[in-house]
Amino acid sequence: MRPSRSQLIEALVAELDSVRRPGRTALTASAWLLGSWAFVLAITLAAGPLRPGFASQLLESPRFLAESLLGVAVGVVLASAALRLAIPAPATPWQRNGLGLFLLTAWIGAYLYGLWDPALEPSMLGKREGCWLQTLLFGAPPLAAGLWLVRRLAPLHRIWNGALLGAAAGALPGLLMQIACMYVPGHILVAHVAPLFGLAALGALLGPLALRRP
């Protein structure tokens, strides 16, 4: 039997307690990113060394540096967008995530352009066996942590939320492979960036299962 409206309101008022203000999604996203970065860096180093000479390559090639910074921006903006999307607001997910999707496209575009004119001389130096699998596996725990964080908010677009978290989580190891694995744009696209879409698809699948609408 349905309670009357006033009974319901009384019951809701009875269980009212003070809540913390959530408006700090940027802080939460930063904490998630930093934690995920630390985890991905540690596990990447545990799995193998970074590419010899990557630091001088970053300093000497502005395009390589720009590609790397673009990757950092993709991770930061997508993570922030995923958390902001879990706060109810009237704009559609496309409107709210335009910047992240634009940066992701630009990042991929930079490597596509690199197929014709690479930022660095392509080389097998630093090659890691199974780097695509490492990228997938290393991104999975940050995705799980992100889902746990978003679950505590009010996700209304669960597929979008999951996909964005997956993409943000995949961008972290994908970017790190930029300095941990060999530099060949075709290889980067297939083995370092493509897993990001795998994680985004996984996130989109897990979103409706792991997240609850309020």
Place this chain on the structure above:
Amino acid sequence: MARANEGDAKAYQSLMTEIATSVEAYLCARFGAMEILEDCVQECLLTVHRARHTYDPRRAFRPWLFTLVRHRTIDLLRRSDVRTRTSADPERAGEAADWSVGDPGAGLEGARLLARLDPSQAEALSLTKFAGYSIAEAATRTGVSPSAMKTRVHRGLRAVRKLLEKEGTPT
């Protein structure tokens, strides 16, 4: 809402009462006096209660509120169980059936938003979501196949969601 989030029960009670009235007026203006109106209002109150920790006092309240209301209403329409409830209550079942017998469009009187839909979609929503007919019964009534009726309902709900989003936050 900011005061309620600090634990002020009186402010919260007054806010919830105001929200209930606003949501009822909002839904009534768009869908008419539908059978599940009270359910929608109460579900919206529950949703606001569960999501209250996501309200940021630095932002406007109404856009936050009506985003929740729109999503909750569409969810409820999708899994509307009017049929079950009306079957259990013969008097109400009769009312629900009378509501749309003959001219399903008659039930749309006052339902401004439904009236803006394609007539076949409005009829499909009217029969299955508000009058309580099953997909098969609504299909028989309108002389289309059950899968066509399902498609109309699905498209109708999608159109309703888009119209609600397009309308934005009520003033």
